[in-house]
Amino acid sequence: MLDKNGIAKRIAQEVKDGYYVNLGIGIPTLVANFVRDDINVEFQSENGVLGMGPFPFEGEEDADIINAGKQTITTLPGASFFDSVTSFGMIRGKHVHLTILGAMEVAENGDIANWKIPGKMVKGMGGAMDLVASAENIIVAMMHTNREGDSKLLKRCTLPLTGVGCVKKIVTNMAVLEIVDKGFKLLETAPGISVEQVRAATEGTLIVEGTIPEMSI
């Protein structure tokens, strides 16, 4: 079974040369640490920066330079700053190649829920609804089950939706899955995880065709 860094490491393999990538808060943010350094990738943060770099050295933090998680960051050569309208123009206009975000639930029809638990938690959708409605390549990074052990890969989402029919790929601590017409197609299993364990942890339809390779990370 993978930890959060393991999930991020596997997703980093999906990041290709020349990609502009938007990373959500949480596990997705870790992906930047594992992208191969022989390819050119630019990270976009929807609060208005393209060409995000690592965290600043202590003493060099600038309150005016943060990412969408409100963390202090630096910029790399070639970076740019812009306003929120321009930022979401990049997103809505499909200029960002890959969006990686977390989720509370994903359904086998590609629906995603990640912004609200009625009566309990309402933090808001931030930029997630804009991102999932427009991005052509969305990867969800999440744990396969929630804290209670219930599956987060469902037939239908039970929580308020963030977007409909938009998720393409999911990387969890147990597996890599692709959303196809009839359900979650199992592509890879995490080291030490069997197909049966994935099946038991997946409430939605799991499609298993042939021999399933183990992730190489």
Next chain:
Amino acid sequence: MISKKVKTVKEALIGVEDGMTLMLGGFGLCGIPENAIKELVRLGVRDLSCISNNAGVDDFGLGLLLQNRQIKKMISSYVGENDEFERQMLSGELDVELTPQGTLAEKCRAAQAGFPAFYTPAGFGTEVAEGKETREFNGKMYVLEEAFKAHFSFVKAWKGDEAGNLIFKGTARNFNPCMCGAANITVAEVEELLPVGALDPNQIHVPGIFVQRIFQGAAYEKRIEQRTVRQRS
């Protein structure tokens, strides 16, 4: 030159009354109009509707107005990091309209640019689209969203001149430019207010036509919400 300069924050906020709708720039605590917010607290105006991406933290930014129960309604995209906000929202004291971030920005920009409404794919099929007109373009579904209407817009820039021209720094730009000219009166506060001619016209981010009043903020705390650093190796 048409001068937009006012001497004090007090003068800049003349006309703000109970029940008004205000736009406030900033993302988290980055690029927020700190001086205008403090003056709103001092004025004690109530029943405000505030359009702002976030709601500050408990003891800074818009959180100060929330603590004071001056806000009746918040229109935001993300309101985490604020316990008092969550308490007022869950208890029903505070009306909250959560709006996708890109839609929020575009509703400001539409007001600025004279569009009554626009179609966006964001929120289609979710509760955000409930009661709104939807329409298909080229096989994809979109939601009709209307421009905001606001009495005042409070923005913060890095540098400005007396003509109201603005230049922003880093990610403190965020929602500030699209809120300029999006309300009846736009009040810009800047870290450094310069005489006309001091700024290069090639470098202006927001032309002064969108700004009615400009003043230099007395002080900026610029609080950092998440201080993240790496170690020197």
